[in-house]
Amino acid sequence: MSDSSYNLDHLTELEAESIYVLREVAAQFDRPAILFSGGKDSIVVTHLAAKAFAPGRIPMPLVHIDTGHNFPETLEFRDNLVERLGARLIVGSVQETIDSGKVKEETGANASRNRLQTTTLIDAIEAHQFDACIGGARRDEEKARAKERFFSHRDDFSQWDPKNQRPELWNLFNGMHAPGEHFRVFPLNNWTELDVWNYILRENIALPSLYFAHDRVCIRRAGQILAHSDFLTLRPEETPETMHVRFRTLGDLTITGAFESDADTLEKIIDEVAATRITERGGRMDDKRSESAMEDRKKEGYF
Amino acid sequence: MTTSSTPDHNGLLRFTTAGSVDDGKSTLIGRLLYDSKSIFEDQLEAVESASSQKGIDGTDLSLLTDGLRAEREQGITIDVAYRYFATPKRKFIIADTPGHIQYTRNMVTGASTADLAIILIDARHGLLEQTHRHSFIASLLGLRHVVVCVNKMDLVGYSEDRFNEIVQAYKNFSSRLDITDIKFIPISALHGDNVVDRSDNTPWYGGGTLLHHLETVHVGADRNLQDCRFPVQYVIRPQTDAHRDFRGYAGRIASGVFKPGDKVVALPSGLESTVDQILVGDTSLDKAFPPLSVTMTLTDDIDLSRGDMLVRANNQPESTQSLDARICWLSEAPLNPATRYVLRHTTRDVQAKITEVVYRIDINTLHRIEDDLKVGVNDMARVRIKTASPLLIDGYRDNRSTGSFILVDPSTHLTVAAGVVG
Numbered sequence: 073m074s075d076s077s078y079n080l081d082h083l084t085e086l087e088a089e090s091i092y093v094l095r096e097v098a099a100q101f102d103r104p105a106i107l108f109s110g111g112k113d114s115i116v117v118t119h120l121a122a123k124a125f126a127p128g129r130i131p132m133p134l135v136h137i138d139t140g141h142n143f144p145e146t147l148e149f150r151d152n153l154v155e156r157l158g159a160r161l162i163v164g165s166v167q168e169t170i171d172s173g174k175v176k177e178e179t180g181a182n183a184s185r186n187r188l189q190t191t192t193l194i195d196a197i198e199a200h201q202f203d204a205c206i207g208g209a210r211r212d213e214e215k216a217r218a219k220e221r222f223f224s225h226r227d228d229f230s231q232w233d234p235k236n237q238r239p240e241l242w243n244l245f246n247g248m249h250a251p252g253e254h255f256r257v258f259p260l261n262n263w264t265e266l267d268v269w270n271y272i273l274r275e276n277i278a279l280p281s282l283y284f285a286h287d288r289v290c291i292r293r294a295g296q297i298l299a300h301s302d303f304l305t306l307r308p309e310e311t312p313e314t315m316h317v318r319f320r321t322l323g324d325l326t327i328t329g330a331f332e333s334d335a336d337t338l339e340k341i342i343d344e345v346a347a348t349r350i351t352e353r354g355g356r357m358d359d360k361r362s363e364s365a366m367e368d369r370k371k372e373g374y375f
Numbered sequence: 376m377t378t379s380s381t382p383d384h385n386g387l388l389r390f391t392t393a394g395s396v397d398d399g400k401s402t403l404i405g406r407l408l409y410d411s412k413s414i415f416e417d418q419l420e421a422v423e424s425a426s427s428q429k430g431i432d433g434t435d436l437s438l439l440t441d442g443l444r445a446e447r448e449q450g451i452t453i454d455v456a457y458r459y460f461a462t463p464k465r466k467f468i469i470a471d472t473p474g475h476i477q478y479t480r481n482m483v484t485g486a487s488t489a490d491l492a493i494i495l496i497d498a499r500h501g502l503l504e505q506t507h508r509h510s511f512i513a514s515l516l517g518l519r520h521v522v523v524c525v526n527k528m529d530l531v532g533y534s535e536d537r538f539n540e541i542v543q544a545y546k547n548f549s550s551r552l553d554i555t556d557i558k559f560i561p562i563s564a565l566h567g568d569n570v571v572d573r574s575d576n577t578p579w580y581g582g583g584t585l586l587h588h589l590e591t592v593h594v595g596a597d598r599n600l601q602d603c604r605f606p607v608q609y610v611i612r613p614q615t616d617a618h619r620d621f622r623g624y625a626g627r628i629a630s631g632v633f634k635p636g637d638k639v640v641a642l643p644s645g646l647e648s649t650v651d652q653i654l655v656g657d658t659s660l661d662k663a664f665p666p667l668s669v670t671m672t673l674t675d676d677i678d679l680s681r682g683d684m685l686v687r688a689n690n691q692p693e694s695t696q697s698l699d700a701r702i703c704w705l706s707e708a709p710l711n712p713a714t715r716y717v718l719r720h721t722t723r724d725v726q727a728k729i730t731e732v733v734y735r736i737d738i739n740t741l742h743r744i745e746d747d748l749k750v751g752v753n754d755m756a757r758v759r760i761k762t763a764s765p766l767l768i769d770g771y772r773d774n775r776s777t778g779s780f781i782l783v784d785p786s787t788h789l790t791v792a793a794g795v796v797g
């Protein structure tokens with residue numbers, strides 16, 4: 073039988089794979105959670121989870137690690153989504169981690185809370201005894217992420233050992249682990265940035281307004297455009313100005329680069345993404361710190 | 376990307392690259408990505424600056440896939456890297472796998488989900504042990520399509536004779552394997568000959584380029600649409616006011632085509648019922664087939680949970696507690712006949728013991744080794760397995776889902792073996 077009505081387009085095939093992964097987490101783990109960053113990838117993961125368990129509710133909480141430097145739009149969007157889905161939300165606060173004296177805030181004009189998130193995340197994992205944390209990371213994002221399994225083992229200290237990963241055969245995922253260990257799970261592993269955008273369009277998934285071109289007061293720094301906010305320490309040569317911009321990823325306000333764009337609809341964004349010659353994370357200061365910046369952060373337990 | 380937002384009419388192709396260390400796997404992938412314009416400027420800049428830091432003339436495209444620090448330091452691939460590219464004809468998922476023998480388990484990981492394997496051979500060296508091993512694994516894992524790329528043709532003066540010699544040697548070896556479709560292409564991954572564009576250096580070669588073959592190879596027929604198998608993965612019972620009585624069986628169709636109204640049998644109970652609805656989210660489908668993930672409801676309330684399977688009455692898998700299987704051992708700790716392993720098959724876990732090692736396989740000669748039956752890391756063997764409760768199996772040749780399993784060591788939780796039935 074090679075009837076063409078049995079051919080699936082690749083988005084449907086990716087969706088089927090992701091739904092399978094999410095259900096496997098629900099079946100294999102006692103205390104799973106979805107790490108919800110507020111960005112488009114975690115919004116897509118949440119959408120897929122809603123589909124995977126429909127008409128039931130998503131059987132795991134959404135966990136948001138709040139740097140305290142969020143765009144207000146992100147928080148508003150998060151709260152609306154949680155309410156609409158009847159999901160449970162758990163917030164881990166980087167500010168509280170700082171106040172407890174566990175970590176020190178970086179200082180200076182390059183200061184960012186990006187790295188501090190890891191401590192807050194690991195604290196939340198321990199406090200709630202999560203045994204599986206589902207993330208929206210994709211293998212096409214970055215070269216260390218290209219090595220990820222679907223079920224990625226983390227030891228008692230949340231560390232990743234990339235040189236010694238478990239084999240992962242077919243779709244027989246092995247989530248067995250000792251107490252204290254956990255897994256990071258990546259349902260979107262095989263999606264590309266363009267796949268995510270096309271899927272958002274196909275499924276008509278709502279997104280925070282930040283992804284669409286809008287007027288915003290920004291500054292230029294080291295070849296990047298950053299949103300001006302109270303969290304940013306201005307350097308003498310920097311002057312805020314209004315630009316027509318949008319964001320390609322949403323992270324901590326102080327490091328997420330915006331770029332000038334007229335794409336104010338999903339269709340225009342897809343055309344722009346398809347034509348662009350720079351990777352998504354190319355706009356992030358945190359990855360530029362060194363060749364192995366992502367690998368090093370991931371080993372410590374970063375998203 | 377050169378592609379529009381809807382790149383496919385030939386859908387998705389998953390392929391893996393295999394071959395010995397330094398045969399050029401990473402360079403070939405870099406070349407495919409580069410020539411299909413799937414490399415972004417900042418990635419290329421990073422690779423160029425890393426290349427010049429290492430004192431390499433030109434750009435070392437293998438740095439695109441060797442993403443771990445240890446890999447770049449040692450200049451080798453340790454673990455599978457997945458890469459993505461699309462042309463207007465198809466979307467591709469590549470698993471770039473390591474060539475070193477001690478990382479064979481990572482090669483197996485990359486190959487287990489692939490439709491096709493590219494096996495690289497260095498034209499100067501011909502077939503090496505890893506060529507044999509990887510071809511054997513590809514055959515064991517049921518990859519029906521293999522493309523043998525004879526690489527570094529630039530270093531043998533694009534010699535037709537050398538190419539033919541290697542083709543002949545590979546044919547001799549592979550006649551004892553179970554691969555139906557083998558293609559041979561002379562290439563230079565470094566210079567791009569016959570990768571994306573036809574080469575003027577090989578006028579004697581009449582076939583197409585590698586990319587052309589990847590874009591057009593037909594893999595749809597590899598799917599099993601005959602034998603209906605639906606392993607239940609998760610039971611959805613919302614118990615909300617709106618859906619008080621809803622009971623749905625969530626899972627991925629392993630094989631066959633299911634439709635509402637179909638009479639089905641639940642295994643192992645043998646209870647019969649009829650498919651009521653097939654849902655994805657809140658959309659009802661009029662048919663479901665692999666690899667769709669769906670939720671099925673039945674017209675009767677029967678007892679059915681994770682690990683059970685829905686099938687058709689007249690076409691059932693074998694229910695058995697003893698398996699004949701071929702395994703690839705993946706763990707540093709050797710096979711121990713006294714250990715009760717956890718065997719995971721579809722969505723079911725059972726305890727299992729390996730009661731007999733029938734033979735090991737000598738990768739180079741494909742001969743059976745029957746006198747030394749100790750199975751260690753990277754060994755391939757035929758074994759008999761006994762399980763504590765019945766499994767619902769098909770032969771791997773007919774069914775990649777219901778014919779495959781893994782063994783997990785319950786004391787370390789590590790996956791120690793990959794197995795195929797039959």
Ligand SMILES: Nc1nc2c(ncn2[C@@H]2O[C@H](COP(=O)(O)OP(=O)(O)O)[C@@H](O)[C@H]2O)c(=O)[nH]1
Pocket residue numbers: 394395396397398399400401402403437450451452474526527528529530562563564565566
């Ligand atoms: N001359 C020549 N060198 C090549 C070719 N393909 C790869 N190489 C070189 O062979 C070496 C090993 O390549 P690499 O892609 O890392 O091999 P891998 O171990 O199979 O991934 C590198 O120095 C490459 O530049 C080729 O077609 N011609």
Ligand SMILES: [Mg+2]
Pocket residue numbers: 400401402437441451452472473
């Ligand atoms: Mg390599």
